[in-house]
Every structure is written in C-alpha cells, then in structure tokens.
Amino acid sequence: MFRKVLIANRGEIALRVINACRELGIRTVAVYSEADRNSLHVRFADEAICIGPPRPTESYLNVPAVISAAEIADVDAIHPGYGLLSENANFAEVCRASNIKFIGPPPEVTRLMGEKEKARQAMKKAKVPILPGSDGVLASSDEALEVAKTIGYPIILKAKAGGGGRGMRIVRTPEELPNLYHAANTEAANAFGNGELYMEKFIEQPRHIEFQILADEHGNVTTLFERECSIQRRHQKLIEEAPSLQVTPALRKEISDTLCRCLKEIGYQNAGTIEFLMDEDRKLYFIEMNTRIQVEHPVTEAITGVDLVKAQLRIASGETLDQILPPNIELRGHAIECRINAEHPQKFTPSAGKITAFNVPGGNGVRVDTAQYAEGVVPPYYDSLIAKLITHGVDRAEAMARMERALSQFVVQGIDTSISLHQAIFQDEDFRAGNFDTKFMERFLAKR
C-alpha cells in the first residue's frame, strides 16, 4: 500500500479522500490555493502545500505546481478527485513520467473515453447498445445530411471532444441542418480546440442512468449497479438515487455483464462510470464514459456497503478485486443524494461569503459529506457544491422520509443554499412517484 498520497483537489471530495487514506494508514498531503488556506482539507491532512493564487488555472489546474508539490512532499501517488485534473490524460502522463502513481485509469484509456465518438465505437464493438448514428466523425454538413436521412429526424449533433452539453445541437428538419452544423462546429472549435462532430438519433425525454464499475490492474472488472441521475438543471445534477426504479433485475444483469466484458477488452482500470440514456421503451443506450470517481458515488456506497475511494486506493496499489470486495455484493435498500449548493434557491445565482451558522443533520441512515463549517467562508472562485446529503433506507419511501427529516434539520445561515429547493422537489407528486426524466426540472420550475 502507498505510504503517502497527495490529494489534487479541494472541498468535500478532498476531505473524502483524506478520510479514506487515514483509515488505510496512508499519510496525506493537501494542496491548496490562497483562497483555501483555512479549509478543512488543509487542516485534516498530515501536510499541506500552497500551490498558488485563488484562480483554479493558477493553482488546482496548474500541473507544474501540483507535480512540484508532489515531489517536494515525496508522495507515492496522487488522487485527483473529480473535476479539475481528474480526466486530464496529459496530467496522468506527467505523473507517470515523474514516477508518481495516478489514481485512475491509464492515460491511454482516459484519452480514448475523452474522444466521445471513439468511446462510442469501442462500446459498439463490445456489443454495448448505442443509439443509431454516424460511424465516426462527420466530414461535412453534406455528410451529416446523408447520415440523418438514414437514421431519421430528430437527430443530435455532438462534439467529439465535448461533454457537459457544449457543442451540441438538436436538428429536427433537413432544412435547418446546415446552419446548426456550422453553429455546433464553431462552438466546439472555440470551447475544445476541436470542432469535429458526430451524430446520434435524438431521444426527446430521456432518463439519465449510469452504471458504476470497478476494475483492478489484473483484468478483473465488476459493476456496482446503477444510479438514476435525471433530476438536473443545465447539465448540473441536483438529486441522484440508487437503484433506478426503471431498471429491472434482468436489464441490470444484462447491462452489467456486457459492461464487464467490454471494459476488460478495453483494459480499463480503477473506478469508472458508464452513462446511458433510457428511452420511453425503457431501453438503455450508451452515451459517454467518465473515468473518475463521481460526485454521486455515496449513493452506490450506501446500497453496496463498498467504500469506493478506499477501493480506488487499493486497486492503484495493485490489489485484486477479490482482495478488496466481499464475494457476493447484494443491492441493499435505496439511497438518495441531494446536492446542497451555495446558490439562490429560485434564481440560481452563486452565493459566496461567510457561513454564520451551520448545523449538519445526522442520525440513522443519514450521511453528510462536506468541508464547510460555521464561521467558514465560501470563496467565489469554485463550483457551488458545499455539501452532499445522502440518506439510505430499506426502500425508497424510507430514504425519502429520512431526506425530508434531514433537510429540515440542515441549517446554513449567512449564504443562500439550495436546501429549500430540495424541500420543494420532495413535495412534488411526480418526483415522489418516481415519475420523472431529464426534463423534470424544466417542468417543475415552470409550474412554481
């Protein structure tokens, strides 16, 4: 096992990784920006090194600064958390060249999955269901017209280098295709430095369902079931749960078996998430793979009993899944996560400043992951997630009742938070009935 690990992140996920290291007897090194000097990840790490000014590009995203800190502290490995450098294949390559273990998949695999159309073809080859679409990137809007004719409208154009919804255009008629093709092409070129596009059949009101997998460095792969992530606004998830009410045991097993075969073929290593869209016929189609630990990993931890971050550390140190996991992992109960953001509950404007009062709920079936505290400050430079509230119960009804109870006991004063928005969503009949898709929040906000 590693002797010492650097955590190249901040906030709740930095603290989450520090906790896992501490429980495994690994020394921890925090890095921090000047805005995070008083953060809990700095206080609770064994060592802490300031790597630059508040702006992420000058600190947490500054590869030479992070690598220098790792060399000065003499660590064996770096855990990137989520966001920031977590899916940066160049960073993983620099780690490799510096003899520091990057806790995640090899850079070649990260690069493959980052090229969305290549990932799509790799999944297709391994018989993972994909949507009808182009084979590879489109050479021109004329070629796009030809492919669209064979698959039928509506279609969606997506950026090969994309993700998070940028560089995407929905096309409903051939007449509007040329203009939308050029708009997507220009937007992708500006956002990602690569304008290449591919095409898929467009699903009008999909659900977003993702599968968690773990792979060791000896060719073993396992899945830890799925998460339902359809409650989102502008590509930011607000509520996640596991399992999905729409996934039958037979479908769960079929997709899980196919994914295990596929990721073995690809040579995947460490934790990963495979995103699917579900159509009205409850069929699942692969859209993207995320090669990192995700924000919503605690709902999977709740229903499986597996500590995913400890598993990441143990996999990266060479252990086999056999050594890490119990023989039969069963899906136990139901878990829900609410992302508590520092933002206005109706206007969604970010809220920075000093937290004057902070009470975190607890008790049976409640988990809170946060790095915030009373008298602490939320800086304006980073994403707005300040806490994750996760509840677990024997079934969805119990998990929901616990969430409502815990939300009512979660007190944050001094800044705006999304707590009251979550309380309103938990009053919604469609949400309560599990009757929702990725358009839920649009409808919910329109009727408020």
Ligand code: MV4
């Ligand atoms: C789609 C789609 C419908 N059809 N692809 C948005 C972000 C990117 N990860 C994929 N996205 C979508 N791809 C096809 N073929 C609808 C979306 C989409 C979406 C997907 C998941 C969660 C929320 C979403 C919100 C709007 C659009």
